[in-house]
Amino acid sequence: MDPAEERECIQKAASGDHRAFRQLVETHRALTYSIAFRMTRNVAESEDVVQEAFVRVWKNLRRYDAGFRFRTWIAKIVTNLCLDYLKSPRNRKEGGLELAENIAEPGQVYSGIEISELRLAVVRLAELLTPKQKAVFVLRDLEMMEPEEVCKVLDMPAGNMKSNLFHARKKIKEGLEKWYQKDTLWTAGNVKR
Amino acid sequence: MDCRKCEEMMYLYAELTAADRAEIYGHLANCQSCSAIFAEIRALNAMVSMIAEDKSMPPSMSNLTHRVMEDIASVQPSFTLWSMLWENKLAFSMAAVSLMLVVTFAQEVLMEDYHVPHKKSLTGARLSVSEFKSLATRQKARVFSWSGCRTPLASAQAVKDCMKSHFKQN
Numbered sequence: 462m463d464p465a466e467e468r469e470c471i472q473k474a475a476s477g478d479h480r481a482f483r484q485l486v487e488t489h490r491a492l493t494y495s496i497a498f499r500m501t502r503n504v505a506e507s508e509d510v511v512q513e514a515f516v517r518v519w520k521n522l523r524r525y526d527a528g529f530r531f532r533t534w535i536a537k538i539v540t541n542l543c544l545d546y547l548k549s550p551r552n553r554k555e556g557g558l559e560l561a562e563n564i565a566e567p568g569q570v571y572s573g574i575e576i577s578e579l580r581l582a583v584v585r586l587a588e589l590l591t592p593k594q595k596a597v598f599v600l601r602d603l604e605m606m607e608p609e610e611v612c613k614v615l616d617m618p619a620g621n622m623k624s625n626l627f628h629a630r631k632k633i634k635e636g637l638e639k640w641y642q643k644d645t646l647w648t649a650g651n652v653k654r
Numbered sequence: 655m656d657c658r659k660c661e662e663m664m665y666l667y668a669e670l671t672a673a674d675r676a677e678i679y680g681h682l683a684n685c686q687s688c689s690a691i692f693a694e695i696r697a698l699n700a701m702v703s704m705i706a707e708d709k710s711m712p713p714s715m716s717n718l719t720h721r722v723m724e725d726i727a728s729v730q731p732s733f734t735l736w737s738m739l740w741e742n743k744l745a746f747s748m749a750a751v752s753l754m755l756v757v758t759f760a761q762e763v764l765m766e767d768y769h770v771p772h773k774k775s776l777t778g779a780r781l782s783v784s785e786f787k788s789l790a791t792r793q794k795a796r797v798f799s800w801s802g803c804r805t806p807l808a809s810a811q812a813v814k815d816c817m818k819s820h821f822k823q824n
Contacts, residue, residue: 498710515722580705603706627665634698
């Protein structure tokens with residue numbers, strides 16, 4: 462959807478047009494779900510977060526600030542809901558239950574790395590990050606957002622964002638080095654699709 | 655630049671300015687251990703980029719959309735005073751200007767003969783008792799004349815003329 466079309470949709474939806482809002486949902490549901498799933502690692506919870514985020518968007522469309530990109534605005538709502546979920550006692554009790562258990566044990570040596578296996582390892586290691594580090598890592602490295610957009614989504618100064626990103630990347634790297642043999646891990650071309 | 659600072663910057667390579675990157679390369683030219691770490695970090699970035707390409711999708715996209723649309727069916731976008739003012743800003747501005755004109759006009763009509771000396775500032779102005787009484791009487795007469803002149807079908811000009819004639823008589 463081009464920006465002009467999106468603006469028109471937002472205006473129509475703000476005046477109560479359900480069809481226009483459906484278009485907005487269809488455009489942004491993939492991004493919102495991807496952020497939610499990468500943050501919560503739980504299908505049902507991700508769907509609930511996305512649903513809640515769109516309901517909030519619908520209720521507050523009249524307050525939407527056109528100076529913000531709509532994508533940034535909705536990413537901000539989803540991320541905040543995910544951070545609330547990650548900080549909730551409910552998540553602390555259930556956290557990680559849905560994570561696959563067949564990940565390599567520390568010290569196990571692999572000659573080559575499957576991409577699915579690597580994804581699982583990164584996901585598992587991301588669970589060890591603080592909620593803010595995880596949010597910065599997901600938005601910047603996995604959702605490939607620009608640094609300025611990440612700062613806007615998280616309401617975070619650039620210095621703070623960079624500090625969180627540094628710690629997140631370092632923890633992931635050190636974690637991967639524990640799971641895999643160092644020489645194998647960092648040799649180009651060892652990751653197979 | 656020391657190795658510790660260099661390591662921190664290497665992790666944030668993608669977020670650095672060209673000048674910062676040049677600084678890193680300057681350090682790497684003389685430091686083998688940092689060069690090795692830099693190669694690892696670049697390999698890590700490449701791996702993470704591969705993972706980023708695999709987006710997770712909900713089991714059923716249309717089902718998710720349906721749930722959202724069902725949820726909002728019973729809710730209306732919230733209505734705030736600010737949003738109402740902002741949306742109708744042109745109408746409200748016109749109304750404010752019109753109101754200002756009406757007030758100014760009414761003031762002109764009522765205050766036409768009401769000469770308070772303006773040479774001094776209003777706070778510094780002092781009226782003698784006789785001046786005050788005379789002004790108050792004229793104001794009272796004006797109010798009476800206003801109510802006498804006002805009839806439902808009279809135009810503004812007719813009301814004004816009527817009031818002027820009253821003043822002249824007084």
